[in-house]
Amino acid sequence: MRERSPIADVVGEHIQLRNAGGGNLKGLCPFHDEKSPSFNVTPARGYYYCFGCAEGGDVITFVRKIENLTFTEAVERLAQRAGIQLRYEQGGYVPGREQGERLRLIEAHRAAAEFYAERLSGPEAAPGRRFLSERGFERADAEHFGVGYAPNEWEALSRHLMARGFTSQELIKGGLAREGRRGPVDRFRGRLIWPIRDITGDVIGFGARKLLDSDDGPKYLNTPESPIYHKSSVLYGVDLAKREIAKRSQAVIVEGYTDVMACHLAGVPTAVATCGTSFGEEHIKVLRRLLLDQAEFRGEVIFTFDGDSAGQKAALRAFQDEQKFVTQTFVAVQPDGLDPCDLRVKQGDAAVRDLIASREPLFAFAVRSTLSRYDLNTNEGRLAALDAAAPVVASIxxxxxxxTYVVDLDRWLGFMDEGFVIQRVQQVVGRTPEGGHAPGRRQAARGAAPARSAPVRQEPMDPAVRLEAEALKIAVQRPALLGPEFDALGAATFTLPEHVALYEVIVAAGGTAAAGPGGREWVDRLLEQADAGAPGETGVDLRPLVTRFAVEAVRADVAIEERYGAAVLAKIQEVAVGRAVAQVKSRLQRLNPVEEQQEYNRLFGELVALEQQRRVLRERASGA
Structure with a gap:
């Protein structure tokens, strides 16, 4: 299964990966918040590891964690992705009801999307086709986005899906139907339907627009929370936009399904929208991973809002989350209040592109929006506007x-007294919990410790311990570079308990002499041995350490790997001999050379031999 599911491709469906050198790829971790990328993928060995939160594993582990699946469901998910038909050990094909819950719900939603799309061409769907046409969308556009129509019947979809083997419980649990008096009743009836897909392209829910006057429901109705649909982290259009977002380092946030369609068709293929909820923290996490949002300020997140008061309030709410991005954030507002869909209908594709191009920084928009509520022609109005805008500026x-924005604020208000404005803002900063002491966005990206989902042991500063780690890393990644000499080192060569335990796992798995060139099979063997336990085990799960050493880059250039392996072996032996030298010297100091001459001479001879051995190892290490 893993051979048919390259880890870089699977992980790349969720986050943007970039070359990190040494055959590794790097991106922002999807399992914890971080400013700088510490999530590494090693395609050659099929493993990932995050040096920020210590999450790691293979492609199955990744799918399990990212989609919250059981092992079986993750395997089924990958099999479906790779076009593989699974068989259970009992024999025969897996009956539909025995498959994982998520896979069943995904299949039900895929079938529902096909059902709705087919109904859009029927006579009953004329109001839906008219709705699309009035907004500048053609039949091909509807097909591209999968737009469909839900018949104005109580059980049309439910009957269709149950005839295909889905149960009423599955339809209700997935939000496709609700419980009725005599069975499941369709949730969407007589409405235009947009399939909502996750980042991998699977349909996980629907958005439905009211068409009929007789429909007393809300204008837009969305799928409720379900095992596969969580609106706080779903962005409509992200499956179509993700590659362009990564390529252009730009994401455009619009307010509705038709706005996403209009932007994509007008030449802004980075547009996405929230689904029945305000833009929030989980949405930010999704976009940061796609943008590879880090400290260089290279990317853009552009919010589009209506020019009315509600749109301004939405922009100011977005301002509260702005500083959770590292990249630059902007606002694009059409002065006449037109949203991207209406703008495209009235003024054409170029007008939509011009709207996005006319963006202004979100900070500037937030300050200007605050000032617009006051009469700036009077001293009283300007002073009130300053006091209202000061908290906005102070929160930067x-x-x-x-x-910089203090200077702009002084200019916009016309005081021509920067000192006075600075003093006013500083007074507000002093009352803010984080005040002026909060790190700058660049400082936070580089200096602040990222939030972690699990405690992680810090890399020891002791050079000898780092050397142990490097030797173990080579043993995991390139065992042939070390061979039987590594296996003969003995556990006493290592000092950290987890290093001792990992060395014993390596030996118990056959040792580096029997590992061949290494690769995925060798790492798998080590992980199995770590599960089975090894002599002198620490009680700590060694699998994360194995995974980390399988992913973390070896410090040597590929061209000198063979010499580097020999040098590391010599150095680690030299350190071990150095410890033995120190012990012998300590014992010699405690002896009386006259009264205990025989023991003293024996230890002195041992010391001379150890010093000679250390000299040879030092020469080998430097000349290797």
Whole structure:
């Protein structure tokens, strides 16, 4: 299964990966918040590891964690992706009801999407086709986005899906139907339907627009929360936009399904929208991973809002989350209040592109929106506007950026007294919990410790311990470079308990002499041995350490790997001999050379031999 599911491809469906050198790829971790990428993928060995939160494993582990699946469901998910038909050990094909819950719900939603799309061409769907046409969408556009129509019947979809083997419980659990008096009743009836897909392209829910006057429901109705649909982390259109978002380092946030369609068709293929909820923290996490959002300020997140008061309030809400991005954030507002869909209908594709191009920084928009509520022609109005805008400026974490906006605020208000404006803003900063002491966005990206989902042991500063780690890393990744000499080192060569335990796991798995060139099979063997336990085990799960050493880059250039392996072996032996030298010297100091001459001479001879051995190892290490 793993051979048919390259880990870089599977992980790349969720986060943007970039070359990190040494055959590794790097991106922002999907399992914890971080400013700088510490999530590494090694395609050659099929493993990933995050140096920020210590999450690691193979492609099955990744799918299990990212989609919250059981092992069986993850295997089924990968099999479906690779086009593999699974068989259970009992024999025969897996009956539909025995498959994992998520896979069943995904299949039900795929079938529902096909059902709705087919109904769009029927006579009953004329109001839906008219709705699309009035908004500038053709039949091909509807097909591209999978738009469909839900018949105005109580059980049309339910009957169709149950005839295909899905149960009423599955339809209700997935939000496709609700419980009626005599069985499941369709949730969407007489409405235009947009399939909502996750980042991998699977349909996980639907958005439905009211068409009929007799429908007393809300204008838009969305799938409720379900095992596969969580609106706080879903972005409509992300499956179509993700590659362009990564390529252009730009994401455009719009407010509705038709706005996403209009933007994509007008030449803004980075547009996405939330689904029945405001833009929030989980949405930010999704976009940061696609943007590879880090400290270089290279990317853009552009919010589009209506020009009315509600749109301005939405923009100000977005301002509260702005500083959770590292990249630059902007607002694009059409002065006449047209959303991208209406703008495209009235003024054409170029007008939509111009709207996005006319963006202004979100900070500037937030300050200007605040000032617009006051009469700036009077001293009283300007002073009130200053006091209202000061908290907005004071909340900017980057001190340099905050000072720049203080200067702009003075200019926009016309005081022509920067000192006075700075003093007013500083008074507000002093009352803010984080105040002026919060790190700048660049500082936070580089200096602040990322939030972690699990405690991680820090890399020891002791050079000898780092050397142990490097030797073990080579043993996991390139065992042939070490061979039987590594196996003969003995557990006493290592000092950290987890290093001792991992060395014993390596030996118990056959040792580096029997590992051949290494690769995925060798790492798998080590993981199995770590599960089975090894002599002198620490009680700590060694699998994360094996995975980490399988992914973390070896410090040597590929061209000198063979010499590097020999040098590391010599150095680690030299350190071990050095410890033995120190012990012998300590014992010699405690002896009386006259009264205990025989023991003293024996230890002195041992010391001379150890010093000679250390000299040879040092020469080998430097000359290797």
């Amino acid at each position: 974490k980057d001190p340099g950026l905050r000072k």
